[in-house]
Amino acid sequence: MIEQPLFVKDGPDFAYQRGMAATEGENGGFQVSIYRHYESSMRIVLCRIPRPLYSLNIYVPTVPSNDKGLPHTLEHLIFCGSQRYPSRGYLDALANCNLSTGTNAWTSDDHTCYTLSTASEEALANVLPVYLDHVLHPLLKDEQFVTEVYHYDATGKEQGVVFSEMVARENGEGDLFGINIGRLMNAQDSPYTFIKPLEFWLDLLKTWMIDAPTYHVAMTPSATLGPQLENARREVEKRNEASIVDKEEHARAIARAVETSKVNIPASVRRTIPMPDLSRVTSLPHSQRLDVLTKAIGPASAVQLIWIESEFPEVILHIPNHVPNDLRPYMVLFQELLLCSDLLLPAGVIYDTEEEPTTQERRIAYTTVVERLAALTTSSESAIGFGNENFSCGWLEELFVLSINSPREKLNLAVRWLIQALMFAEFTAERILTVAQNLLSEINDWKRDGYLVAMTVITYFTAQDRPGKPRWMDKYISIFEQESVLKHIIEQAKAGNIESLVSKLNSIQDLLIASSGGFLTLAMPSNADAQSHVADFTREWDANLVQRSTTPVVTTKVVQSPFPYERSTRFPVLSKPQRLHIPMPSLQASYVQLAF
Numbered sequence: 001m002i003e004q005p006l007f008v009k010d011g012p013d014f015a016y017q018r019g020m021a022a023t024e025g026e027n028g029g030f031q032v033s034i035y036r037h038y039e040s041s042m043r044i045v046l047c048r049i050p051r052p053l054y055s056l057n058i059y060v061p062t063v064p065s066n067d068k069g070l071p072h073t074l075e076h077l078i079f080c081g082s083q084r085y086p087s088r089g090y091l092d093a094l095a096n097c098n099l100s101t102g103t104n105a106w107t108s109d110d111h112t113c114y115t116l117s118t119a120s121e122e123a124l125a126n127v128l129p130v131y132l133d134h135v136l137h138p139l140l141k142d143e144q145f146v147t148e149v150y151h152y153d154a155t156g157k158e159q160g161v162v163f164s165e166m167v168a169r170e171n172g173e174g175d176l177f178g179i180n181i182g183r184l185m186n187a188q189d190s191p192y193t194f195i196k197p198l199e200f201w202l203d204l205l206k207t208w209m210i211d212a213p214t215y216h217v218a219m220t221p222s223a224t225l226g227p228q229l230e231n232a233r234r235e236v237e238k239r240n241e242a243s244i245v246d247k248e249e250h251a252r253a254i255a256r257a258v259e260t261s262k263v264n265i266p267a268s269v270r271r272t273i274p275m276p277d278l279s280r281v282t283s284l285p286h287s288q289r290l291d292v293l294t295k296a297i298g299p300a301s302a303v304q305l306i307w308i309e310s311e312f313p314e315v316i317l318h319i320p321n322h323v324p325n326d327l328r329p330y331m332v333l334f335q336e337l338l339l340c341s342d343l344l345l346p347a348g349v350i351y352d353t354e355e356e357p358t359t360q361e362r363r364i365a366y367t368t369v370v371e372r373l374a375a376l377t378t379s380s381e382s383a384i385g386f387g388n389e390n391f392s393c394g395w396l397e398e399l400f401v402l403s404i405n406s407p408r409e410k411l412n413l414a415v416r417w418l419i420q421a422l423m424f425a426e427f428t429a430e431r432i433l434t435v436a437q438n439l440l441s442e443i444n445d446w447k448r449d450g451y452l453v454a455m456t457v458i459t460y461f462t463a464q465d466r467p468g469k470p471r472w473m474d475k476y477i478s479i480f481e482q483e484s485v486l487k488h489i490i491e492q493a494k495a496g497n498i499e500s501l502v503s504k505l506n507s508i509q510d511l512l513i514a515s516s517g518g519f520l521t522l523a524m525p526s527n528a529d530a531q532s533h534v535a536d537f538t539r540e541w542d543a544n545l546v547q548r549s550t551t552p553v554v555t556t557k558v559v560q561s562p563f564p565y566e567r568s569t570r571f572p573v574l575s576k577p578q579r580l581h582i583p584m585p586s587l588q589a590s591y592v593q594l595a596f
Helices: 070-080 090-097 122-134 142-148 161-169 173-185 198-210 225-243 247-260 329-341 366-376 408-424 428-446 448-463 479-494 499-513 530-545
Strands: 007-009 014-017 021-022 030-037 043-048 054-063 104-107 111-118 286-297 300-308 314-320 340-344 362-364 379-388 397-404 517-524
Touching: 030 499, 054 122, 070 111, 070 142, 070 161, 090 122, 111 122, 122 142, 142 247, 225 530, 286 379, 286 428, 286 530, 300 408, 300 530, 314 408, 329 366, 329 397, 329 408, 329 428, 329 479, 329 499, 340 408, 362 366, 366 408, 408 499, 408 530, 428 448, 428 479, 428 499, 479 499, 517 530
Parallel strands: 300 517
Antiparallel strands: 007 030, 014 021, 014 030, 030 043, 054 111, 104 111, 286 300, 314 397, 314 517, 340 362, 379 397
16 A cells, blocks of 8 residues: 655746746746645645745634634634643744744734744754644633633723734724725625625726726714713723622632733743754855945945845945935925936936937936836835835934845846936926825824824934034924925915925935935845946946036045944933823824833
8 A cells, every 4th residue: 555645746846036937947036846735735835045044934724704803812822832832932932942033923814824934944843843733733721811812800991912902903094994894895704805706806897996986985083983982992891890790709810810821931841942053054145345436436435245145136325415404304305206206318318228318308207217117126215314214214314325126137227217316307396296295194194193103202302403413304304394394395386386396306406416425335146246237337327427417527536435334322311201291183092102
């Protein structure tokens, strides 16, 4: 008798390359193999990628038959212990000891996914059997349900981790909108939609989105809804409290459940936690070099070269932000307009894939700019500092950053579009008005989010002004200042008074192009010719710069390296803590932020 294997191959291997599946045998891409469990038909998808992390996603179908939240409840209880490993906290302790940041999970409409990332194959192998035992054989004890999911105390107040998560989600505008739209559109017994053939969806699309009128659905905050929800909550607490026969025993039962559910890993168990061999942990192969230039490349006085195992090179131009105080309030609008505005190309520059320079001025519509950048890059960005939001900076906010990430064969053309966007963007009344209105709408969303408002206030109060230097960019771009700035911009644009605003945006553009002391970062494949990429960028910059009429061409510029970059402390000396209370017209729950 031939013994059946546990797993069998489910189709041929293939390479997943640049967002699409490539045929077997093509160069590059990530090799993917699929295996199927012989008895259960569970599939394992193995993706070989050039990185040191080993990632695991366990997808479990969890299609609910009602809206009681059972899949989400199960997701939380799975991490409370399993039949073979009953000690709560053992799984996370094991993961932490095996070069991982811990385990996690999420529940969607029709599935739950359990995740893990580790830094070595051995570490993943150590955690995997324990993780699977938790997923397949959880304890599911009553005490765990009390603390992790739901209970009410002796006064009737509802508590529990899952319950608290759901309260937070059910009080947000987006979640309320999604829940009610889902209930209107979907069947009563479906978590998200009917399973229908393609013809059904095509007919639905034609009937309701092509032939039918279009509607704009708006959600309006209600000043009376908050008290109504609070009164409803109090009624629930009263009913809960009235249902308790013995309050003292009820409180003791909850206390026992809390004590039982605490993390408690016996010392004998802790000593058995396996750990990987650190000498076998691999790192992402890379090398880097910093070249200080004798002749600057535009704003860059140094080039940072990084070689890495990737088919998607990245170009980042870090431009020192020497914009004066009177122009800084317009930096948010500038960064949002730069890569989505018309281009006014002068005669003498090369457009897109054309081989010869243009013989006359040419206007490129902003829609074409957006389309070409999307076609040539995997990402493109103009930003104030690193890791910024529209109304807050991450760090190094005194830099203006332009970046693109692109497939290798499209890089030079993408660089051309990036440079021409910086040099030839034309700021029109129509685009200024549209972008300003979008930004103002985003501010309204920020003001209803407790976390964002708290962080903005903390930044605003702790960003101490520096004597003899411009104010911090974080103050200029915060929602507290940008709201009035954007309202003024919109008012002026609607009145047709656009010349002064365009002049300010053009001044910012000129100052950034003529800036100095920055640096250029090139991250490229390990076998790439770095000097060739630097030469291509230099040639593209110079060829476009020479056609600009407002910025002088600098033929020789010897400057020092910008490294290490100047960092200044942002926090004033506080004699005592500051307490801030911020009223918010929002349906969301309160948010508390403690800053140390």
